[in-house]
Amino acid sequence: MKSNRFLSTKIAPRLFGLTFSCCALFCFASKADDWPQWRGPQLNGISAEKGWSDKWPDNRPNNAWKTNVGLGLSSVVVAKGRVYTMGNADNTDTVFCFDAETGKGIWKHSYPSELGDKYFDGGTAGSPTVDGDFVYTISRWGDLFCLQAATGKVVWTRNLQKDHDVQLPDWGFAGSPRVYENLLLLNVGEAGMAVDKKTGKTVWQSANKEAGYSTPLTGRLNNQPVAFFTSGQAFVAVEPATGKEKWRMRWITQYGVNAADPVIDGDKIFISSGYGKGSALLKPAGTGTPEVLWQNKSLRSQMNSAVLLNGHLYGIDGDTTEKASLKCVVFATGEVKWTEPGIGSGGLIAADNKLIVLAERGEVLIAPADPAGFKPTTRAQVLGGKSWTAPVLANGLLFCRNSRGDLVCVKVGK
């Protein structure tokens, strides 16, 4: 096993600086934050929200409202007081819009769509994406929608399978749409595709091969804009405006499942997959196969991505078929700091240097993001069933869903 370990001397001071400036701005005031897209406002699973309650009285959730949205793994997104998610019932997908505070239904939009319960409960996989006045969704079978955020009215729609004869991965398209300037990036094809977000017209396409299951991730590497896609066999970096490939890292897993989004930090990118594959820290140099700084099996992200805080990754390690655990791993070296068993295939986000974990069995755990150990200040059962979806925090409200579609909104604002 290859494991080139070295410590970056650049990361720590820079992160320290970042932490310091955040603190200076927000230390004494609570800060609210929307969560308009998968992985949140900064595309990294971290919310800037502060002043929310990390110690729930009697470990009980203060439920604002609860509803059911049908089968699926879609998370929620929150923008301008509205919350959006998706689910499937009776071979129909429905996009829901609720009032975030009250849970009152504002609109819903439905279209025929297979349950697709191959080796899991089935239902929708990707999450909606809000961009200004519009909401974008993609179904597992390639139905792409641009809806008016306020009304749910269809602005444009198309089916990528029909229009482009694109190859479906085994479980269908699971990534969420990602807005990049005037484009909507989609994990469709070997290294993504892009449509014009105003018209839905195709702008660029990659080879018609099996896509992976991650959401396109945009960012900057080596001072250049970059978009990351997964295929069934690789992590691929492209120019977001043109789709031109910059480099790829061959990354073969059983069943072609590369699902967790990468994590970018400076000039490095962390990639991880489940099915025993493990993770690697890459240092790309423009084009050509990136340098592998380390590669090991300490963090095997089957579905949900890790969050990076102060040089440490916190993520779910293991598959749904085993007892997955929560781990803390040093970003620079891949060294495991601690392992918290019993979490299962849940998901997590972070806010104000605290981890908010939704364990597979529907328990919320809140704990300081501390490389010394996992010491929850709250452990509360919020859902039954099975939760494979990361929770979402927005404006003092915490949203948790399970795979059968129970969606609960917990008040955590002080």
Next chain:
Amino acid sequence: MNRRQFLQGAAATGLLLNAGPFVLGQTSGKKLRTALIGSGWWGKNILKEAIASGRCSVTALCDVDARALEVAGEQVHDLNGETPKKYEDYRELLQKEKPDIVIIATPDHWHALQAIAALNEGAHVFLEKPTGQTVNESRAMLKTALASKKVVQVGLHRRIGPHHVSAMKFLRSGAVGDVGMVRLFAHGGGGRENPTRNSPVPDGMNWDLWCGPAPLRPFNTRIHPGGWRNFLDYANGTMSDWGVHWLDQVLWWTDEKYPKRVYCSGGRSVAGPPILNEKEQTTDAPDRQLAVFEFEKFTCTWEHRHFGENHNEKHRIGAYFYGTKGVLHIGWQDGWTFYPSNNRDKMIHEDSQLQQPDGHNLQLLWANFLHSIDQKELPVANLEVAHRSSVLPLLGMVSWRVGRSIEWDGAKEQIVGDEKAAELLSRPYRSPWKYPEL
């Protein structure tokens, strides 16, 4: 050697295992050079047991899908540091590597040719169930195996799983009374099946070789990986996949070797008519089947459904042995339970002891395989017993295809008085592959 001694042997191997494979390797001399043909999910499960036994080195891997080869190669390297050679064509592997042991975990349509070739190259064989896709393939394999004097273990791990062994002991003790009927079943939820679009053959995959002696269908992800079990070109559906395990329990229990008559009814009106065209495909196996196997002293039924999951019943899968003293259920994850007829008597239950996540007992089955190689003994799931068990669902499929009951002369292994049904004991092979000779 009796079963208890077998189990003790297996337990001893397990204990030694804990000392670490490298220690064992040094003390037990030369390792058995092991090759895997069919490097997917289940093949790797078996191979992990070979590695964990500490007595096998992984010489070579074979798969027609380069992705599967790469994943399997990496897993072997992680587990024991070896870098096995990789082959696309099993014939080349066998000729070049001459392995001591060959594990065959390919789809059913490949079992016969590969097992016979491995035996002819002098290897011991660990073969996945069912033995053949048609009865005469299985017979040809058995003939070759008996002539070879090599050990063949078939993946019927329920022959050695602890709760099965104890349930069988309980059944044989007479605690269930006189058993006149056995009901076997496996049910799962589902409904109408929508077709899946055909797609280009994945990079690095030899699809023609995957299909081999069976018909060449357009590539479809519903078939590979894993979905072939419900395509009758490559397997025989749920009765043969799941049913063979439970039918094997029946043959393990009874002293009768075969049924005298078999009838099977079924269809796929819920899943819908099978679709196969240039654009898309569905499976074509029945969405439900009910088969009756008439033995001299008891009646045995198999049933499965791909819809209407039986939440109304406590047990979803397994075997009910109905006796004069009560009903014994042998299950999977739920162990075994005896429901006495007399209400004053207590229910008796024993938990399963399975290896997770996939709920099997391959470790014990592999230990028994190695023990049999060492001692030149028949393993618990040897080809002869596994052949007889595999023939049952295959005969069920013949009856289902011709739509009438068939009379089975088990001593001669022939269907009596039904030429059309008898033809279905074999199948045409796609050129240039040749159906194995009897």
